[in-house]
Amino acid sequence: MKKIINDPNQVVQDMIKGLVAAYPNSVKQLQGTTVIARKDAPVANKVGLVSGGGSGHEPAHAGFVGKGLLDAAVAGEVFTSPTPDQVFEAIKAVDSGSGVFLIIKNYTGDVLNFEMAAELAEAEGIKVEKVVVNDDVAVEDSSFTTGRRGIAGTIFVHKIAGAMAEKGGSLDEVKVIAEKVVANVRSMGMAISPCTVPAAGKPSFELAADEMEVGMGIHGEPGIERTKIASADEIAVELTGKVLEDLELKRNDEIAVMVNGLGSTPEMELFILNGKVHDILAEKGINVYKTFVGEYMTSLEMAGCSVTLLKLDDELKELLDAEALGSAFHS
Amino acid sequence: MKKIINDPNQVVQDMIKGLVAAYPNSVKQLQGTTVIARKDAPVANKVGLVSGGGSGHEPAHAGFVGKGLLDAAVAGEVFTSPTPDQVFEAIKAVDSGSGVFLIIKNYTGDVLNFEMAAELAEAEGIKVEKVVVNDDVAVEDSSFTTGRRGIAGTIFVHKIAGAMAEKGGSLDEVKVIAEKVVANVRSMGMAISPCTVPAAGKPSFELAADEMEVGMGIHGEPGIERTKIASADEIAVELTGKVLEDLELKRNDEIAVMVNGLGSTPEMELFILNGKVHDILAEKGINVYKTFVGEYMTSLEMAGCSVTLLKLDDELKELLDAEALGSAFHS
Amino acid sequence: MDNLQVEHALDWMAKTNEKIQDNKEYLTTLDQAIGDGDHGINMARGFGEVMKKLNGEAYQHAADVMKDAAMTLMSKVGGAAGPLYGTAFLKLSMTFKGTDVDYATFSKGIEDALNGVKQRGKAEIGEKTLVDVWSAVANALRENEGFDSEVILQSAKSGMEGSKDIKATKGRAAYLGDRSIGHLDPGSVSSFYLFESLAEVINEGA
Amino acid sequence: MDNLQVEHALDWMAKTNEKIQDNKEYLTTLDQAIGDGDHGINMARGFGEVMKKLNGEAYQHAADVMKDAAMTLMSKVGGAAGPLYGTAFLKLSMTFKGTDVDYATFSKGIEDALNGVKQRGKAEIGEKTLVDVWSAVANALRENEGFDSEVILQSAKSGMEGSKDIKATKGRAAYLGDRSIGHLDPGSVSSFYLFESLAEVINEGA
Numbered sequence A, B: 001m002k003k004i005i006n007d008p009n010q011v012v013q014d015m016i017k018g019l020v021a022a023y024p025n026s027v028k029q030l031q032g033t034t035v036i037a038r039k040d041a042p043v044a045n046k047v048g049l050v051s052g053g054g055s056g057h058e059p060a061h062a063g064f065v066g067k068g069l070l071d072a073a074v075a076g077e078v079f080t081s082p083t084p085d086q087v088f089e090a091i092k093a094v095d096s097g098s099g100v101f102l103i104i105k106n107y108t109g110d111v112l113n114f115e116m117a118a119e120l121a122e123a124e125g126i127k128v129e130k131v132v133v134n135d136d137v138a139v140e141d142s143s144f145t146t147g148r149r150g151i152a153g154t155i156f157v158h159k160i161a162g163a164m165a166e167k168g169g170s171l172d173e174v175k176v177i178a179e180k181v182v183a184n185v186r187s188m189g190m191a192i193s194p195c196t197v198p199a200a201g202k203p204s205f206e207l208a209a210d211e212m213e214v215g216m217g218i219h220g221e222p223g224i225e226r227t228k229i230a231s232a233d234e235i236a237v238e239l240t241g242k243v244l245e246d247l248e249l250k251r252n253d254e255i256a257v258m259v260n261g262l263g264s265t266p267e268m269e270l271f272i273l274n275g276k277v278h279d280i281l282a283e284k285g286i287n288v289y290k291t292f293v294g295e296y297m298t299s300l301e302m303a304g305c306s307v308t309l310l311k312l313d314d315e316l317k318e319l320l321d322a323e324a325l326g327s328a329f330h331s
Numbered sequence C, D: 001m002d003n004l005q006v007e008h009a010l011d012w013m014a015k016t017n018e019k020i021q022d023n024k025e026y027l028t029t030l031d032q033a034i035g036d037g038d039h040g041i042n043m044a045r046g047f048g049e050v051m052k053k054l055n056g057e058a059y060q061h062a063a064d065v066m067k068d069a070a071m072t073l074m075s076k077v078g079g080a081a082g083p084l085y086g087t088a089f090l091k092l093s094m095t096f097k098g099t100d101v102d103y104a105t106f107s108k109g110i111e112d113a114l115n116g117v118k119q120r121g122k123a124e125i126g127e128k129t130l131v132d133v134w135s136a137v138a139n140a141l142r143e144n145e146g147f148d149s150e151v152i153l154q155s156a157k158s159g160m161e162g163s164k165d166i167k168a169t170k171g172r173a174a175y176l177g178d179r180s181i182g183h184l185d186p187g188s189v190s191s192f193y194l195f196e197s198l199a200e201v202i203n204e205g206a
């Protein structure tokens, strides 16, 4: 394992230190916690937005803390959802009395820890609502199982719920719009190389020199299928196709596209993929309102990408366009 | 070689297509060229800024095309500087009559091709000035050789010269400020894994599992020293130390810091490094005015990073803070 | 052993910690196969902290040992295992509270812990989670009388091994569907260590 | 061979292209050692385009062949090699223009090309660049009389091999300092192929 780190067991603390050192005017670390909050939190009369999860997905989630986005991000150990006490600290720190909204990726650990934190907060009289993001169509959506995972589509929830909260939306309004995003966003990913959790010291899975893993999770969880490596065009067809199947878009529908890199895929490759994604959409008469190409929800140094489509309406477009001042999302 | 591409010989064209598909409202491809220009180029009464170089350094340079930044970026083949005719097209496309300023990284190929393009442009009556960026302190600054290379510090030249041009600076004023940035910016990098040029199909160099290469170039050029992999803190000390040696900063000097990832280094690691860089600077009483952590000047999927310091004064600070609307630099 | 005393409880945690630390990599490898590869790291961090906490306190009652273990696991493990183990130990502490931890109390504690975990994780038996181990042990305790190390060891083992050839429908392994069959569930293995340690405590305390 | 005719010029380019294509990987490997690993790719792309261009035209004069080669290399190679080879061929075409390319003219052409390259690249002999090969050939031509394939081949070879054990002070290899010693300069090797091809043309045309 080769990494630019000090102690494998201290990477989260060290990262947070370096993050706050980089952006001291916009974010703060809640002392003694792994919570990054807006410098000006709690913002008076605003619903507080909290998200987070395991570390290793940077810039998620601390890069999306800022005006028009999250009020706080809770960082767990690498790929391990944060504990209830940490989430609870975040909730307390961003509550202005208008209530706090939790954006949770659908993993058992995240759901359990955030739920317990919500219980702690409610016991102290803080109003808490939540949404669980489950955009990954690689996994079957079943009520008998854990259901679909939350991946890069989560960023659209941050952005749009963040804009709603920033413009003064109530806790209920934030919840309604967040659920609308969740209902309209789908993603699918693939990997060509694994990643190594620092404390584990060895890769999460092995792939032969000519293999790719389709539908793997952002924590190195194995995917749904292992195949021979395909061309960018074929990958675009496969990922976009699966997403379109689930999202049921019609001709002239408007969408936002996110082509997300998992960590070590050069931007060049993301753009190559994006070109084909746009071709596929154009062929179906689907209009792309806005495109995001880059690293938004990574998996350490995994090579691979995901494609996310978000179906838009006028309300979502307006909120997507609203000002946002996070270090990883600036508009 | 595992890459998300179609034809290894078409990666640049495919990338440009996907880039323009992503940002159709802000950039355009000059037809039949590998030039990405501001959608609204030429901008009346404004000096046009052109940069570029080999591809594979994304987001450099097309990600820095936009208001307050470059007017055009010329993309060569991977790691190969673009040809004079392409640069000439860029110059013609951004000249509003106020002249065109070229920002060239100091590599023989870039200098020769841009110079020849400048000659072609001057022959057509376009005023052209240029600056050659040579921030890489890993290489000796000698007039008997090619001299120091241009690496991530180039982004600061784009930003600050771009701001000067945007606020109406003359060709001479743009040149003066660009030279001021070049005189005050220094960088140094290191790598822990190589990259593979698509058309070459094999890694640019080999590093053992416990080795790192200090001072390597952003095109996979070998570095100045190969050592055992060190901790993030030690790497920060080495890179920052070399830069400080050259830049001769004094207590209370103000600087901008860029911790730049080369492609597959997780943001987590960049932040860990950044924490130590700030400690080192704080210890010396040097004040950090602004910090940039992320991927600005990459080397395909190379793992590693560079540290850039730019000494600031009031003029540079104002220009650094000015509005910039590139897809990879938004402020 | 007739009652689970403070020293038994402490010894139980110490032995569990030892096994978890010794098998940290093994648990992580199991989790890499069908999860995300952090279970060993998480449990080792959590039980390491539990030992730090327990070593710094003087206890009057096994319930308090369980409570401190619960709170520590809850705030140090994270992931799915943190809240689940935290809940299990919290339930144990609640059932043990204010009474001697005789066999009936202990048995009820495990039953309550099992139910707490099932409720928290919305998991049932047979979904390839640590519920399978806890329920196997709870069943065995219910059908038995008096602390019997072999009963605990064998039931835990059968619960753990039973997790191998079934398909996961809860937790991260559920994403794999049929591909999860044939792999041991990491959480079931860490729970096995817990009960194996308990069996050792019973043996030594007998 | 007394004069370099159109067919000789075309054949020269075709043979060079063949060698470059055949040795594309080798050139790239040389460039990976002390440069950035693109020289083979760049030259192969460039000469491939040169062949496309030349095959589509009918030529009256060797100067025009050189001119089209120059313009194609200039606009298709990029990097350091593009402008340098482009300049060299442009100089050849200028010197050849409007006259028979007899030995004296050819020899002067190589001399002019060498000077053009030196000026463009601000390089002198002994800096481990393709200048070393061009100047070795130019010297040999100057001291000789009449097209002699062996003279050209051997001088080019000695120029190329001389580049091996010296330190680069120009081009990308200069960043390596002493570490560049012991490696062949990729540009010198591609220039060697050019002159090796010329030698073959002379042999066949003799």
Ligand SMILES: Nc1ncnc2c1ncn2[C@@H]1O[C@H](COP(=O)(O)OP(=O)(O)O)[C@@H](O)[C@H]1O
Pocket (backbone or CB within 6 Å): A079, A080, A081, A108, A109, A110, C031, C035, C036, C037, C038, C039, C042, C043, C078, C079, C080, C081, C082, C084, C117, C120, C121, C122, C123, C128, C129, C130, C131, C170, C171, C172, C185, C186, C187, C188
């Ligand atoms: N819903 C659930 N109910 C009960 N146990 C569960 C559930 N989900 C996961 N588990 C247990 O948790 C274990 C995984 O723990 P761990 O790896 O620490 O957390 P994570 O899955 O968040 O990475 C699984 O092996 C399984 O035994």
Ligand SMILES: Nc1ncnc2c1ncn2[C@@H]1O[C@H](COP(=O)(O)OP(=O)(O)O)[C@@H](O)[C@H]1O
Pocket (backbone or CB within 6 Å): B079, B080, B081, B108, B109, B110, D031, D035, D036, D037, D038, D039, D042, D043, D078, D079, D080, D081, D082, D084, D117, D120, D121, D122, D123, D128, D129, D130, D131, D170, D171, D172, D185, D186, D187, D188
């Ligand atoms: N200043 C120079 N003068 C003459 N030749 C040079 C100079 N710089 C580089 N070269 C030649 O160019 C070759 C490298 O070409 P190439 O790899 O295509 O370009 P780049 O170095 O831009 O990648 C070197 O091997 C050397 O022979």
Ligand SMILES: [Mg+2]
Pocket (backbone or CB within 6 Å): A054, A079, A080, A081, A109, A219, C036, C038, C079, C080
């Ligand atoms: Mg986990």
Ligand SMILES: [Mg+2]
Pocket (backbone or CB within 6 Å): B054, B079, B080, B081, B109, D036, D038, D079, D080
């Ligand atoms: Mg090159």
Ligand SMILES: [Mg+2]
Pocket (backbone or CB within 6 Å): C031, C035, C036, C037, C038, C039, C079, C172
């Ligand atoms: Mg796990």
Ligand SMILES: [Mg+2]
Pocket (backbone or CB within 6 Å): D031, D035, D036, D037, D038, D039, D079, D172
């Ligand atoms: Mg080269």
